[in-house]
Amino acid sequence: MDMMDRLSLFAPLDLLAVGVLFGTWWLLGLLIEHPPKRYPSVTVLTFEYRREWMEQMITRDPRVFDALTMNGLREGTAFFGSGCMIALGGVLALMSNTQSLDAVAVDLTASAHPEVLWQIKLLAVAALLTHAFLKFVWANRLFGYCAITMAATPNDITDPKAKTRARQSGEIANRAAVNFNRGLRSIYFSLAALGWLLSPYALIATTAVASFTLLSREFASTSRETLRDT
Template structure:
């Protein structure tokens, strides 16, 4: 596909809807990681709990419980990475067969859109899926690093290496969780991008819906209220 041919098939409404989509994606990502101090996001609240986990981990015997938790955390990125690979394969096969793509999508929008436009629409969704795949792979890798560092944490709180290494494990855990959360956001907005199949207004609406859902889960969910209950009592490493 040549750039001029792509730009020529995009209407002003399509361009505006794309700007809205990527604006929502980047905006909620930035707000989640940089929330107001008096209204932290779920992601930021979990940072404190992850540090508290590593603080308690130092003296816990045996550590099988912590191992099981970490294993469950690694299963999430593994599952979603596998799903992303399947989605990318299916999407690329669809893009590579434009006539089939046009037949499948032709009934979703009024008028006859050029085949290249349908390819662009699918590629935008695949962009988010591919980005999610990279985040999930890195998250899985970081949780592995975290497991190794956790294994090196001494059980004796008086050991000079205990607190520094627990802090390192906590930071790796937080970074891995951040990558996982970014991957999930990419999946959400990949679904929003599919709204473009029914036109620019469909894309604008689905982007707004996904934005609202992600905002609510980070800033107005019941789980967030539960996390806030005893947060002042949680210590730091």
């Protein structure tokens, strides 16, 4: 069975729903990372807080609080990365044995589906989980780089390298956070992609739910208002 034969198994609505899923995932990321200047997202609002954190770190001695905070951030990326690996392993295992899914489909719709159909649907979930895993791994490394530049920052505010190292630390921390948030968004949409196992209508609905959840947390949450009140 070639690629065209595989695609012929899907109705036009299936292809439209997948396009909505990945198109929304990409556009939402673009909006969150590059929001209107008058209405910044939580992601953008926290950029300045990290920069201020690194400036305050210069004169903080000892830097136990900074070390603990950075360690917590790295542990968070490691936790989500490990979770993605476990979930990805489960999806790949299910792709190699789709009989259980077919049995459920027969019970619900009284009709079976070709194995390749289930595999392609699960491939969308696996692709998003893989993207999330790679982003979490990179965020973990960036937080590690940030820890190094933090350690290289002098405690003396008059040292010419102090503000430079603090600025570098802040920018690296911001890049790490951007990649961490990208990983989280991919997890949200990987859960939405599971809706395709039911129907293309369900996929569009779960994509809408995931989008609403992310948009509300980035642009209409109490935490956002708190961050702006400074």
